Amino acid sequence: MMKKYALSICLLFLIVVMATFQHTQIPKKEANAWPHLPAPLGNGKILITSAGQAIDGYILESMTKELHIEADYRPRVLATDVYEYNTVLFVVGYSPTGLLFTDRTWMEEEQRIRLLLQEIAVKKMPVIVVHMSGFNRTESSTNYLIDLIAPHTDYFIGLRSSDRLQRYRRLAQRYNFPITFVEKIEHIKTPLNSVFR
Template sequence: MKRSVVLFMIITALVFVFSGCDALQGLLSPEPVEVIVEEETGEFGISKVKGPSGRTDEETAVFTWTIKDPDRQIANYEFRKDGGDWSELGLETEYAWTSYSRGPHSFEVRAQDIEGAYSFTLIWKFTYGVKYPVIITSAGQSFGVSTMAYCARQTNLEFLQDDTVLAEELTEENAGTLIIVVGVSHKGLGAKGLTLEQEKQRIRSLLDKAEAIGVDVILAYVEGKANRGGSTDELIDIVLPRSMTVWIVEESDFDNKFTRLCEKHSVKLVTMRKRDSLVEVIRDHFGL
């Protein structure tokens, strides 16, 4: 009996001591799963009747909605596109949006009653004209391309990863969207038997071919501030002006380089607070 008590005390002490270690802590008290709930703000309800979601190839999106309380007197409806400024719509409960660009979009609508109170905000999210198949490649052979591929797999996106794909391998049949993940690793280049100049020329040729056959190009930089400057910035300068969209981690734009270049070349810039948000960015872009 004493032996059992002693053994129990030893086990309890070990659990107490080692519960601070990361590896064991994960077993003893697993990380809670974060549940994100979209908070509704507003004083009364509004409901969707019609509108696109996910992927669409329609060139016009029609949105309709209704007030949940038919007795509430509405003074005005407001809408906004892609998180821009709110615009008044009067008492119309339908809106047709045309001439949007390829890629992800959002449409929001809210009501205001005669006393000035606002309803909950409705939001539709949809993606227009995304091109398949998808190829993920590297520009600089850093770890960033592996991060991109890992996140893409989390979304169930179908893609081909080819870190050194050549222009002559790109065809209309095997490529619709080309994701170029920029970041220079001289060790990575060496492992692929490439010099920096050879890598630059490969990327220039890829961009030429993509433009010739109508492939959408996305520049992704997911390494944050650490690998900016020097050779990486040289590759950014090559890829960004010929991209449709740029995906970056927020901190990597510390000098506003991405902001300036995207404004100069009319390229859509998507920023992420953390690299983990890349999964959601991929889902939004491809309507997954």
């Protein structure tokens, strides 16, 4: 009789352990997803720049000020100017209106980003990508810019409301960078803070 109970208890224990293990495993598609970084990767002087000239960079600049993170927002910075920085935050979002105000064509903006990425690679600077436009700016131009920057990305922060979540997850797996999705723009502060502290 004691053997029956012992066997039942062992089976019950095994079922509980297996259920717990399955519940805590991260699904393959979520392997790179984090609520925030476990350790900082940004350091030194910080550059915030735009890729696509959407106004989202001003929002990110405001967030860094609230978090007491010293950063320069230079939406039109050139590759020749990155020598004075140690970490780069790209705010990705294509805006035809924003581009119009820079007196730059789409091809010139793309070339500016390419040259920036080359210089960043030479300096081995961490690259953080922030895409805060959700459904509003996920057209082909924005996606092209994200694809362009992805091989250089060390961390990606985006809105969960984006219609391209699976696409961004695939990029994170392909280029092996952590990714965080937040519900609202103001929730970007937590993962952003984790980049530096």
